[in-house]
Structures are given as C-alpha cells and as structure tokens.
Amino acid sequence: MPIKVQRDLPAKAILEEENIFIMDEDRAMSQDIRPLEILILNLMPLKEETETQLMRALSNTPLQVDCTFLMLSTHVSKNTSASHLNKFYVTFDDIKKKKFDGMIITGAPVENLEYEEVNYWPELSMMMEWSKTHVTSTIHICWGAQAGLYYHYGIPKYPMKKKLSGIYNHRVLDRKVPLVRSLNDFFLAPHSRYTEVRKEDILKHPELAILAQSDEAGVFLVMSRDGRQIFVQGHPEYDRMTLNNEYHRDLNKGLNPEVPYNYYEDNDPFSAPPLTWRNTSNTLYTNWLNYYVYQVTPYLLDAEE
Numbered sequence: 001m002p003i004k005v006q007r008d009l010p011a012k013a014i015l016e017e018e019n020i021f022i023m024d025e026d027r028a029m030s031q032d033i034r035p036l037e038i039l040i041l042n043l044m045p046l047k048e049e050t051e052t053q054l055m056r057a058l059s060n061t062p063l064q065v066d067c068t069f070l071m072l073s074t075h076v077s078k079n080t081s082a083s084h085l086n087k088f089y090v091t092f093d094d095i096k097k098k099k100f101d102g103m104i105i106t107g108a109p110v111e112n113l114e115y116e117e118v119n120y121w122p123e124l125s126m127m128m129e130w131s132k133t134h135v136t137s138t139i140h141i142c143w144g145a146q147a148g149l150y151y152h153y154g155i156p157k158y159p160m161k162k163k164l165s166g167i168y169n170h171r172v173l174d175r176k177v178p179l180v181r182s183l184n185d186f187f188l189a190p191h192s193r194y195t196e197v198r199k200e201d202i203l204k205h206p207e208l209a210i211l212a213q214s215d216e217a218g219v220f221l222v223m224s225r226d227g228r229q230i231f232v233q234g235h236p237e238y239d240r241m242t243l244n245n246e247y248h249r250d251l252n253k254g255l256n257p258e259v260p261y262n263y264y265e266d267n268d269p270f271s272a273p274p275l276t277w278r279n280t281s282n283t284l285y286t287n288w289l290n291y292y293v294y295q296v297t298p299y300l301l302d303a304e305e
C-alpha cells in the first residue's frame with residue numbers, strides 16, 4: 001500500500017520495519033491520483049500505539065491513503081504529550097469545512113462512565129453529527145462503537161459482570177455483505193472492555209445489520225444498511241502484545257485481572273502470545289476501503305451531492 005505518513009511520525013519507522021510501503025509527503029504529492037482522505041479521531045490514551053495499529057490496518061491496498069489525525073479541543077490528554085498532538089494532529093475547527101472519504105473513531109477507556117459524564121461528549125456528539133454529511137463511511141471501534149450506536153440510534157450499553165478480555169471466536173452471519181468478504185466463516189479477534197451493547201437492542205433497528213457475532217463475546221460487527229456507519233465492538237487492530245500490556249498493567253495495579261481468554265499459549269501470561277487475528281483486521285479494513293470508501297465516494301469530495 002502506499003500510505004502517506006508525515007515525515008517524523010513515530011509510526012513511520014515501525015511500519016517501514018514491517019515492509020509496509022510508506023510514501024513520504026514529497027513522493028505522495030508528486031502522484032497524480034487523488035488519495036483517499038481518512039480522518040482518524042484518536043481517543044485512545046496511548047495515541048502513538050494506536051496510530052501505528054490503524055495505519056498498519058489501512059496499508060493493505062494499492063490505493064493511496066492519506067490519514068489526518070483529529071484531536072479534541074475540550075479534553076486535555078493525560079497520557080499523550082501536547083507536543084505530539086500539536087505536531088501531528090488537527091482540531092475540528094481546522095477541518096470542519098472539508099469532506100472526507102472515511103473516518104475512524106477509536107475506543108477510549110471511559111466505558112464505565114455514562115456518556116454524558118465523559119467531558120468531551122458534547123464535542124464528540126458534534127463530530128458524529130458532522131460525519132453524517134461530511135464523511136462517506138465511518139468506522140467506530142469499541143467504546144467508539146458503543147458511543148456511535150447510542151448517539152445515532154439511542155442503543156444503550158450495559159456493564160458486564162467482569163471485564164471481557166481475550167481472543168474470541170466469531171461467526172460471520174451474512175456472507176453476501178462485501179464488508180465480510182474473504183473473512184472465514186469463523187474468525188478470531190480481540191475484545192477488551194467492561195461494557196457491551198446487546199443484540200436484542202440492535203435488532204429493534206431494521207436499518208442496522210449484525211454481520212458477525214461471538215457466542216462468548218456477543219456482537220462484533222454492525223453496519224447501517226447503507227454502509228455509511230460501521231461499528232466494531234472488538235479491537236481487531238490490536239498488536240500482538242496489547243492485551244498483554246493491559247493485563248500486566250492491571251496486575252501491577254493490584255486489580256486482580258483474569259488472564260486474557262484464549263490468548264497465551266498454555267495460558268502462560270509470561271509468554272509471548274501468538275498473533276491469531278491479523279488477517280481478520282487486514283481483511284476488514286481493506287474491504288471497508290475498497291467497497292465502502294473507494295467505490296462510493298465522490299471523485300470530487302467537495303462537490304454538492
């Protein structure tokens with residue numbers, strides 16, 4: 001893939017090490033093809049890690065993908081430096097007059113709060129409203145998916161009895177939908193959360209389709225039937241060690257976490273876990289870019305619909 005990466009973004013060296021084809025800004029600008037413009041609202045506290053994960057997931061296509069990272073103006077990030085944000089991120093005011101081919105709204109570790117207790121809920125709501133008219137298709141991840149289903153459809157989230165953490169098996173429910181094309185009938189993907197949205201609430205909305213689910217982890221993938229909104233309750237973009245890092249973080253905090261389900265070989269939390277979901281992540285994001293972004297977005301983004 002040619003993914004355009006800002007010259008000094010820390011993700012660049014990591015992706016190059018993985019043989020991912022990076023275009024720097026000069027080479028990208030010399031190409032005569034309009035790139036796909038993807039806006040990434042990064043709500044995760046460890047933003048640099050998420051930047052790498054998402055750019056990797058978007059990198060498996062010959063289409064040129066230009067990512068713009070969006071930050072909040074109404075929340076001061078505790079865990080990512082202001083210098084990183086000021087250098088690599090834009091604010092909503094900077095881009096609100098533009099249109100984008102795609103948008104990704106990430107998860108955030110705020111799912112135990114009511115939506116209205118999240119200090120950036122008004123700003124996030126405004127961005128989700130804006131996305132309906134300024135973005136061709138938006139993917140929402142984990143808490144971002146729960147927040148999107150709540151904002152757009154009034155679907156509630158529920159606390160789970162205990163944290164759901166691990167690699168769960170899922171089943172594709174409707175093979176005809178291009179978003180799940182090339183996924184196996186059964187596939188593995190990570191989940192890491194304290195809350196859930198439930199199938200019975202989603203089924204009340206005929207404009208939504210549940211495309212994949214897990215007996216143990218519940219709903220995985222939901223799409224509005226027009227393809228403009230996609231909700232992923234898991235974290236297919238996670239790295240090999242992400243759940244490991246969360247587990248050891250919680251262990252060191254004395255939270256007595258359970259070992260992530262179906263993750264380590266022999267359930268040994270001091271071993272390196274096998275990566276069993278990368279092809280699922282690549283397939284999902286590549287299908288999204290191909291069928292829901294590239295094939296339907298207008299060539300002239302700013303043209304009136």
Ligand SMILES: CC(=O)SCCNC(=O)CCNC(=O)[C@H](O)C(C)(C)COP(=O)(O)OP(=O)(O)OC[C@H]1O[C@@H](n2cnc3c(N)ncnc32)[C@H](O)[C@@H]1OP(=O)(O)O
Nearest residue numbers: 044045076077078079107108109117118119120142143193
């Ligand atoms: C469920 C999902 O969607 S995905 C899960 C997200 N998981 C991860 O990001 C894994 C990596 N994260 C981590 O390991 C941890 O969050 C850490 C180590 C970075 C920080 O953990 P803690 O010290 O326990 O929590 P901390 O007080 O920093 O709060 C976590 C985040 O919630 C935010 N937060 C807390 N209360 C509020 C609130 N009322 N409104 C908005 N944000 C809030 C914090 O600001 C922080 O986010 P930020 O860094 O973007 O500012």
Ligand SMILES: N[C@@H](CCO)C(=O)O
Nearest residue numbers: 108109110192193246
């Ligand atoms: N994935 C999250 C869940 C909490 O929001 C974590 O463990 O950090």
